[in-house]
Amino acid sequence: MKNNFNIYLIFIGLFAFACSSEKNDKNNTPPDSLAGLGTDSVGKNQEVFEPMRFFVYADTIDWRKFDTQVTNTYRKQITEKLKVNFDSLAYYDDNESYREKKFKDCFHFMDLNADGKLDVIYGGFSGSEPDLVKIFLHKENQFVPVFEGYQELSALVFDANKKLTSFILLDFGCCAEYIEYETKYNVGDDFNITLNYQRARMVRTQAPKTIWSTPIKFMTLNDGYALRSEPMKEDTATYIYDAVGEGNTVTKYPKNAKGLAWAEYKDKSNRVWWFVEMYPADNLKKNLIHRRDSLVAPRALGWMSSRFLQKQP
Structure with a gap:
């Protein structure tokens, strides 16, 4: 009888764990391989990020x-x-x-x-x-x-x-x-x-389907790394009149430029793209996002291939 009771307790514990896991999966957190990155431990030094939303x-x-x-x-x-x-x-x-x-x-x-x-x-x-x-x-x-x-x-x-x-x-x-x-x-x-x-x-920037509640901090590993309006590589089409035949590249960032990833998309070739928020940087190779009314340089939104982005603690 005692053994049956212990088995019953184990079953209840596993059921509760499964329910908890299912709830967490629906919480717009990054996938398992990314979970926990880009956040500090809970406490007074915890970093607080301004919530992201794709404004419309x-x-x-x-x-x-x-x-x-x-x-x-x-x-x-x-x-x-x-x-x-x-x-x-x-x-x-x-x-x-x-x-x-x-x-x-x-x-x-x-x-x-x-x-x-x-x-x-x-x-x-x-x-x-x-x-x-x-x-x-x-x-x-x-x-x-x-x-x-x-x-x-x-x-x-x-x-x-x-x-x-x-x-x-x-x-x-x-x-x-x-x-x-x-x-x-x-x-x-x-x-x-x-x-x-x-x-x-940039106008026509593709919206992510879901946005993580906690972003991933990262920096670029290559010089001239492209921020694009879509999660795809397109370098010849014309998207706007200021960049005829230059594709969907919005800005090209130098090595060690920093940003936050808020969502991801995997294309047909299994390339993983991140929807990112890039902090202002100097020495940009190209930049179509200009300042508005002489305010500080804005944080640029768009898509980057995650291949040469290094996660930061």
């Missing part, structure tokens, strides 16, 4: 989650006050000639710094091709402009005290732009806005 148009903010409803009279009053901060074309004919959304409806009211006063975020027509984001703080019966950026907001993050701590802008370009940007800003206690990071990729 659908990521633009849902204002309904943040808007405080105000009367039409108040909205019109504030809109008239703030017109001086905009190109006249942004509100000409109340914007009807240029956008479906009227100028006054592009203003969103919410308390951004937990002082009990409604501040304003404008998200709409700039008066020229790109859309515009402006933030105004309500101070001493005035709305003071504290930030201006282009295109679309995708996230507003508030802390437990209901103060804005960060926000993200997405810029999918206008005119003939072929680089797309995701830019995150931090907001300090005094509402000092600073750049956290900027990620950029």
Whole structure:
């Protein structure tokens, strides 16, 4: 009887282990051969990575989650006050000639710094091709402009005290732009806005099917190592007008350039490609990802063959 009971306990233990393993396999972690690489041990020195997501148009903010409803009279009053901060074309004919959304409806009211006063975020027509984001703080019966950026907001993050701590802008370009940007800003206690990071990729960059929750740190082993918009080697086709006949290469990195791998893809020849985030580097052999509005050099997103990438602790 005792032996039967021991066998029963062993069976239960194996069943629990199997269930736990199945759960871990579904957790978007790197494959077994890569698991644990690129992360420090748990503790106060653990490295924290900014979560990766392949940003798309659908990521633009849902204002309904943040808007405080105000009367039409108040909205019109504030809109008239703030017109001086905009190109006249942004509100000409109340914007009807240029956008479906009227100028006054592009203003969103919410308390951004937990002082009990409604501040304003404008998200709409700039008066020229790109859309515009402006933030105004309500101070001493005035709305003071504290930030201006282009295109679309995708996230507003508030802390437990209901103060804005960060926000993200997405810029999918206008005119003939072929680089797309995701830019995150931090907001300090005094509402000092600073750049956290900027990620950029070439248009038509292939999205990975899944993204690991923890990336792999690596460095390049060869000079002139190519970052590509797709997990395939193509060196003769024309993808953009600035690189006629140059294929899908976005940037060529020097030896020892550092980056993070967030996903992988195995092609028909069994070559393993990594979807990577490359840190800015000097002495680039080629680079199509330019700086946006004189900000720091962005982290470039794309695909690299993992063959000559060395994993780092």
